[in-house]
Amino acid sequence: xxxxxxxxxxxxxxxxxxxxxxxxxxxxxxxxxxxxxxxxxxxxxxxxxxxxxxxxxxxxxxxxxxxxxxxxxxxxxxxxxxxxxxxxxxxxxxxxxxxxxxxxxxxxxxxxxxxxxxxxxxxxxxxxxxxxxxxxxxxxxxxxxxxxxxxxxxxxxxxxxxxxxxxxxxxxxxxxxxxxxxxxxxxxxxxxxxxxxxxxxxxxxxxxxxxxxxxxxxxxxxxxxxxxxxxxxxxxxxxxxxxxxxxxxxxxxxxxxxxxxxxxxxxxxxxx
Amino acid sequence: xxxxxxxxxxxxxxxxxxxxxxxxxxxxxxxxxxxxxxxxxxxxxxxxxxxxxxxxxxxxxxxxxxxxxxxxxxxxxxxxxxxxxxxxxxxxxxxxxxxxxxxxxxxxxxxxxxxxxxxxxxxxxxxxxxxxxxxxxxxxxxxxxxxxxxxxxxxxxxxxxxxxxxxxxxxxxxxxxxxxxxxxxxxxxxxxxxxxxxxxxxxxxxxxxxxxxxxxxxxxxxxxxxxxxxxxxxxxxxxxxxxxxxxxxxxxxxxxxxxxxxxxxxxxxxxxxxxxxxxxxxxxxxxxx
Ligand SMILES: [Zn+2]
Numbered sequence: 001x002x003x004x005x006x007x008x009x010x011x012x013x014x015x016x017x018x019x020x021x022x023x024x025x026x027x028x029x030x031x032x033x034x035x036x037x038x039x040x041x042x043x044x045x046x047x048x049x050x051x052x053x054x055x056x057x058x059x060x061x062x063x064x065x066x067x068x069x070x071x072x073x074x075x076x077x078x079x080x081x082x083x084x085x086x087x088x089x090x091x092x093x094x095x096x097x098x099x100x101x102x103x104x105x106x107x108x109x110x111x112x113x114x115x116x117x118x119x120x121x122x123x124x125x126x127x128x129x130x131x132x133x134x135x136x137x138x139x140x141x142x143x144x145x146x147x148x149x150x151x152x153x154x155x156x157x158x159x160x161x162x163x164x165x166x167x168x169x170x171x172x173x174x175x176x177x178x179x180x181x182x183x184x185x186x187x188x189x190x191x192x193x194x195x196x197x198x199x200x201x202x203x204x205x206x207x208x209x210x211x212x213x214x215x216x217x218x219x220x221x222x223x224x225x226x227x228x229x230x231x232x233x234x235x236x237x238x239x240x241x242x243x244x245x246x247x248x249x250x251x252x253x254x255x256x257x258x259x260x261x262x263x264x265x266x267x268x269x270x271x272x
Numbered sequence: 273x274x275x276x277x278x279x280x281x282x283x284x285x286x287x288x289x290x291x292x293x294x295x296x297x298x299x300x301x302x303x304x305x306x307x308x309x310x311x312x313x314x315x316x317x318x319x320x321x322x323x324x325x326x327x328x329x330x331x332x333x334x335x336x337x338x339x340x341x342x343x344x345x346x347x348x349x350x351x352x353x354x355x356x357x358x359x360x361x362x363x364x365x366x367x368x369x370x371x372x373x374x375x376x377x378x379x380x381x382x383x384x385x386x387x388x389x390x391x392x393x394x395x396x397x398x399x400x401x402x403x404x405x406x407x408x409x410x411x412x413x414x415x416x417x418x419x420x421x422x423x424x425x426x427x428x429x430x431x432x433x434x435x436x437x438x439x440x441x442x443x444x445x446x447x448x449x450x451x452x453x454x455x456x457x458x459x460x461x462x463x464x465x466x467x468x469x470x471x472x473x474x475x476x477x478x479x480x481x482x483x484x485x486x487x488x489x490x491x492x493x494x495x496x497x498x499x500x501x502x503x504x505x506x507x508x509x510x511x512x513x514x515x516x517x518x519x520x521x522x523x524x525x526x527x528x529x530x531x532x533x534x535x536x537x538x539x540x541x542x543x544x545x546x547x548x549x550x551x552x553x554x555x556x557x558x559x560x561x
Pocket of ligand 1: 305306307326328329
């Protein structure tokens, strides 16, 4: 692995040339059919999802979309979903469960959109439902943090049997800027925040939050998208083969136990 | 079975309850309401459960005080009281801040979990306390909530959670975030086994707690005027570049937008819970036990 500082990895993770879910879908799946709308009130392009074939096997794919040009970026609110996006993702997961398809998610968002309409339509409730739903699926689920994994808006697609992370991706409770602003009342100390937050793939592997780090081409995923796709293809085949041997009950239980153990080492008994 | 133990338990809860309000509202002879600025005799404020008699503002109250108002006398049995944060990221200054909060509140973490009875019906109940790191989600808080949910599932008890939270515990970073998944997964399993979960949102409930266990109740209640949301009002104002409308993210706003069953004044909370437990009968409550 290349030696980057945490702040440099944050910059790489946010690089606008970095491949996103649409690139990975094009590279990894065939016969892809995009599904739109939450069937309740709208369509949110910042969540991209549908059905595709992975080496001949139908899978449900869902990911955060940041958009390619300015117009698309604006429409996607730079990858920050509204509740409709999460509810669409939930709908697609229900179908994956119904038809027995594995679910593969691509995580890349600064966070859920902090807007007036988002709150009016229940951003918190939408994310909470996603966490509950994803935790209880009986099909194999693989979550891959490909860029920015920001806050609850990222975790909403992240309750996988396996959680993988690209080498230069980051995953954190809040953006480093927001973190510095809240904790030190000084957003300019974000580089310092990057170091103490433990947000790199190596940090999170050590903390037991993710299962595997996926190496990127030298210089980052955007320097050789084809190579990145080849690596992902190999990793996904391995991971899916492993999970496909498990029963629905074992997938559910295994995922529960995995997240149940999160933070087990962060506890202490105080004398009372 | 009653008598000595029950009386002792009641005494202990009463003592802790005293401590948990004296830290949030100072016991002068008269108080200034944080909302309307009116002067209220201290004993009137206490008699009204710290609801302002002039404007109806529900002052935040501590977890033990809340429990003393909700549970049957002598029924309180605290769980996992000793559980605390181990400072998992070795975060600069966090240990000292934890010690300070513990000394100030007499609590080890920002939630009290317990078994008790309401109207004679056995329940598993948890109350977040915003005096302890603003009720923010630490791994220990997530663990206590999860253990309570699992206990409720195992003992077939209805579950009641009172939320009050500023969101994530920044000093625990990603491990704070993961508690959202952990608690939500536990609640989903509890729900699939037929468990009743009543979620009560109190002022303020925001961030990761709103986006996980607080929003997953079969029955969703809130106290009047409580601020409830995912993103904080200031963050939203910065994003959209305009001021927010009056009453935005209030309990009443959420009721109007379809996210609550009812807004329940503090004075009616216990009676409302009793009625809801009764309505769920055996499915919700276990009268023996
Ligand atoms: Zn008042």
